[in-house]
Amino acid sequence: MTIANSTSRLNAVSAPRPPTDIRKAAIDPDFWYPVAKSTHLKRGKTLAVSFAGQPIVLVRPTSGAPFALEDRCAHRQVPLHVGQVSGTGIKCGYHGWTYDRDGNCTSVPYLDMCTLKPNCVRSYPCREAYGLVFVFPGTPDKASSVAFPELPSASDPAYKTRYLDRQVDCHWSFMHENLMDMNHQFLHRKLMxxxxxxxxxxxxxDTWMEADYTFKRRSGKQPLGEKFMLGKRPDAAPEDRDLMTIRTEYPYQTLRFWTAGSKHPALDLWNVYIPIDKDQRRNHTYGLMMIRRPSTPGIINLLWPFIVWFTNGIFAEDRWICELEQAAFDNQGEDRNHEIFPAIRDLREVIVNNSRPLES
Ligand code: FES
Ligand SMILES: [Fe+2]
Structure with a gap:
């Protein structure tokens, strides 16, 4: 089976040169990226986060929506997150200069007026949705025209949502490959x-690819994990067969799983992997795992502890193996993978063609 040929390639004249090594790909900053869970940013508090080495302070003022600034005071460059929220602004913890949500210095306590230029601290477009705080780390003017992620299941009462919020010490491309490549079930043999x-x-x-899968039992007894995930077998008629579709739509990734004959996905997963450091060898994985509630009221709450245990176990194994892949790359200094699976070859093409080279 093959993936349909792409009809066109990215060939815009002004597009930056793509990276030559997928592990040296810098994620395109001109997208909306979550950088914190809403619950971690308390009212009247700050939170230090990072996007690809850029230090960012999130501020939830005493009233109104959160905002995001470069986490450096214009005065002596100390991080603003150690300062104090002051009404609708943030006061630096050293000499008390105050900045508003646009990064303007609005007061210097020991002078009558601030003579600094407007926006002396960089501000980032910031939005809060689905229980996450998003920033737009690229060119600010593009923020209003770049699509914000749409996750209808997140606000659909038919689904219960579990948040994924983990650091994984590997380049974000390993995470896309790991989820896309369902041929790695051997890794999960104890659970699956x-x-x-x-x-x-x-x-x-050009900017996306997706792969369809179904599953069958190879041997032995069906463990609990498999029973949870899988139902009908691949020899069933197509309309009576479980279907999993995994899609990377740069830079996001989704996994949807339909049990046989169902119109609605039983599982609707949305993931994004945020590079933390400048070299992009560490990522923060944010995800919403939206699980359709069974028709019996309340049963989801009974199942929930098992769902949490099972998904934690799967994620721990995936994290372990991806960090080993990163270690191999660090040791060899270049990507030497021999990839033979067409879906992953297509995925790598999407990632490379839509990314920028890391600054040396
Ligand atoms: S270092 Fe921030 S006010 Fe002086
Ligand atoms: Fe996995």
Missing amino acids: GGVATIFLGGRKG
């Missing part, structure tokens, strides 16, 4: 048992 993955084919464009 002897499951065989059936690749059904896929589709792709």
Whole structure:
């Protein structure tokens, strides 16, 4: 089975040169990226976060929406997150200069007026949605025209949401490959048992690709994890077969799983992997795992502890193996993977063609 050929390539004359090594790809900053869970940014407090080495302070003022500034005071460059929220602004912890949400210095306590230029601290477009705080770390003028992620299941009462919020010490491209490549069920054999993955084919464009899978039991007894995830077998008629579709739509990734014959996905997962450091060898994984509530009221709450245990176990194994991949890359200094699976080859093309080279 093959993925349909791409009809076109990225060839815009003004586009930056793509990276030559996928692990040296810098994520395109001109997208909306979550950098914190809303619950971690308390009213009247600050929170230090990072995007690809850029220090950012999130501020939730005493009233109104949160805002994001470069986490450096214009005066002596100390981090603003150690300062104090002051009404609708933030006061630096050293000499008490105050900045508003646009990064303007609005007061210097020991002078009558501030003579600094407007926006003396960089401000980032900031939005809060789905229980996450997003920033736009790229060119600010583009923020209003770049699509904000749409996650209808997140506000649909038919779904219960679990948040993924973890640091993984690897380049973000490993995370895309890990989720996209369902052929790695051997890694999860203790939780999933002897499951065989059936690749059904896929589709792709310049900025996205997706792959369809179904599964069958290879051997032994069905463990609890598999029972939770899988139902009908691949030899069933297509309309009576479980279907999993995984999609990378740069820079986001989704996984949807339909049990046989269902119109609505039983699982609707949205993930994004935020580079933390300048070299982008560490990422913060944010995800919303939206699980459709069974028709029996309350049963989801009974199942929830098991769902949490199971997904934690899967994620721990994925994190372990991706960090080993990063260690191999660090040791060898270049990507030497021999990738043979067409879906992953397509994914790598999407990632490389839509990214920028890391600054040396
Ligand atoms: S260092 Fe921030 S006010 Fe002086
Ligand atoms: Fe996995």
